[in-house]
Amino acid sequence: MIPSSLIPAINTLAVAPIWLETLLVTTFAIHLLLMNIALGGTVLVACHSLSGGSKISRDLSGKLPTILALVINAGVPPLLFVKAIYAQFNYTSSVLMAVYWLVAVVALLVGYYGLYWHYYRYESMKDGGRKGLIFMVLCILLYVGFMLSNNMTLMLRPDHWLAYFDNPNGLVLNLNDTALMPRYLHFMVSALAIGGLFVAILGKRKSDQDYVATGFKWFVWATVVNIGVGLWFLMVLPREIMLIFMGKDMLATSLLGIGLVGTVALIYAGMKQKVVLSSVLTVIMVYVMVVMRHLLRDAYLAPYFKVEDIPVTGQYSPFYLFLISLVIGIISIIYMLKLMCKSGRS
Ligand code: HEM
Incomplete structure (x- = not known):
């Protein structure tokens, strides 16, 4: 079939x-x-x-x-x-x-x-x-x-x-998708990092160095581990899809580059225990990763479907109502x- x-x-x-x-x-x-x-x-x-x-x-x-x-x-x-x-x-x-x-x-x-x-x-x-x-x-x-x-x-x-x-x-x-486990672990390990960062933020608010040190320990180690998990994820992607991050698509390739540099910056900010810098970089990095994930989804679906092919009826009023409610x-x-x-x- x-x-x-x-x-x-x-x-x-x-x-x-x-x-x-x-x-x-x-x-x-x-x-x-x-x-x-x-x-x-x-x-x-x-x-x-x-x-x-x-x-x-x-x-x-x-x-x-x-x-x-x-x-x-x-x-x-x-x-x-x-x-x-x-x-x-x-x-x-x-x-x-x-x-x-x-x-x-x-x-x-x-x-x-x-x-x-x-x-x-x-x-x-x-x-x-x-x-x-x-x-x-x-x-x-x-x-x-x-x-x-x-x-x-x-x-x-x-x-x-x-x-x-x-x-x-x-x-x-x-389960027989080789990208499933690294993708899942990539999300889970990032949760350890951001959970740690949250503790560091609490520590800064309370002026408690114990919180800050504990939080950053989790943040830095999880980020280091996630470099390995992220590369594993990239390597197991189907070849045609992986190539969008290797020069085939300029936006995807640039985002991967920004992601790699951003990771080094995150580790540096974490080691120096800089709460504000780490938080700002983390939010930027999450957006970079989310856009990469979105491009990845479009690349997977490309043989079957393109978002631009969906017929649009042009009824904007419910959308405006949604934005106001949001x-x-x-x-x-x-x-x-x-x-x-x-x-x-x-
Ligand atoms: C606390 C429990 C939850 C955890 C741990 C969790 C975790 C996750 C993870 C890891 C992903 C990424 C999956 C992937 O792309 O491989 C994800 C995506 C998503 N989650 Fe959650 N989630 C939780 C609760 C929820 C709930 C309750 C909703 C809905 C009401 C929700 C809605 C979504 C949606 C829509 C996506 C995909 C968005 C997209 O594809 O762009 N999640 N979540």
């Missing part, structure tokens, strides 16, 4: 795709930054719990429920944009792995509740219970991230959809966070 015959018919878009792509990339980077803090923060709390807990892990555990709520909320806009632009690919991959995908939603609810429980019952729980709980939450977050990587790579590989005919029960994963939503969230900080609950 020809895999492209499995791709459902193309949808129409209300507005020119460039708008949706820009919003996809912008909102996804926000989701990713927050996800990194939530996941990296959970790893830090879990690791510190092994050595009997610490001021840092107690403090961090109080922030994780709010951050996870923000991760989930910030995941919704990119989800909508992915579904709008890549509908025929992403709905199909979600159906192929439906069981794992739906379990992720339930698991996330349990994990969210678990974080609240961990914080509010911290004192009353036994040490073993506390450790068990935070490691359970960590496994859940790792599971959700893995399922997202599976979905986001399975949607790019209609040739892997043929697995459905041997396994029609919603249990198809993209701005109001962001202002409201910032206002609520400010109130929370003022009340001393952050």
Whole structure:
């Protein structure tokens, strides 16, 4: 069977795709930054719990429920944009792995509740219970991230959809894709770095050198490890796709160059324990990586589909309404966070 015959018919878009792509990339980077803090923060709390807990892990555990709520909320806009632009690919991959995908939603609810429980019952729980709980939450977050990587790579590989005919029960994963593991690990290791950076930022706010030193230790080591994971990821990409980063596409090649130089700068800023510089560089780097990932997706889908081919109906009014709601939503969230900080609950 020809895999492209499995791709459902193309949808129409209300507005020119460039708008949706820009919003996809912008909102996804926000989701990713927050996800990194939530996941990296959970790893830090879990690791510190092994050595009997610490001021840092107690403090961090109080922030994780709010951050996870923000991760989930910030995941919704990119989800909508992915579904709008890549509908025929992403709905199909979600159906192929439906069981794992739906379990992720339930698991996330349990994990969210678990974080609240961990914080509010911290004192009353036994040490073993506390450790068990935070490691359970960590496994859940790792599971959700893995399922997202599976979905986001399975949607790019209609040739892997043929697995459905041997396994029609919603249990198809993209495990035979050599790019899956390095891609997933690249995200997970960056979470360790950004979780560490978050601790360093807390340290700077509190003028606590212990926080800053611990945070930067995680930040620097994880970034060093991620150079290896990132190169592994690049090397296992299908040759034609890898070449877009090796001169075939000027934008992709330049971004890779900026990414490599930026990584060295990140390590330098981390070693010098410069909180503001590291934070600014990290945000820039996350955007660079997110745009690279977007170009990668287009390169994977190029044999089947081009975003420019989607018919546009030109109905802009719902889009304007969305933009207004987005701005109001962001202002409201910032206002609520400010109130929370003022009340001393952050
Ligand atoms: C805290 C749990 C979560 C973790 C650890 C997590 C992690 C990740 C990771 C690692 C990716 C990149 C996957 C890849 O490209 O290989 C990703 C992408 C994505 N996540 Fe999350 N995520 C979480 C929760 C959510 C939720 C609740 C939503 C939706 C409401 C969401 C929406 C998305 C979307 C739409 C993408 C792909 C965006 C794109 O392809 O441009 N995530 N997430």
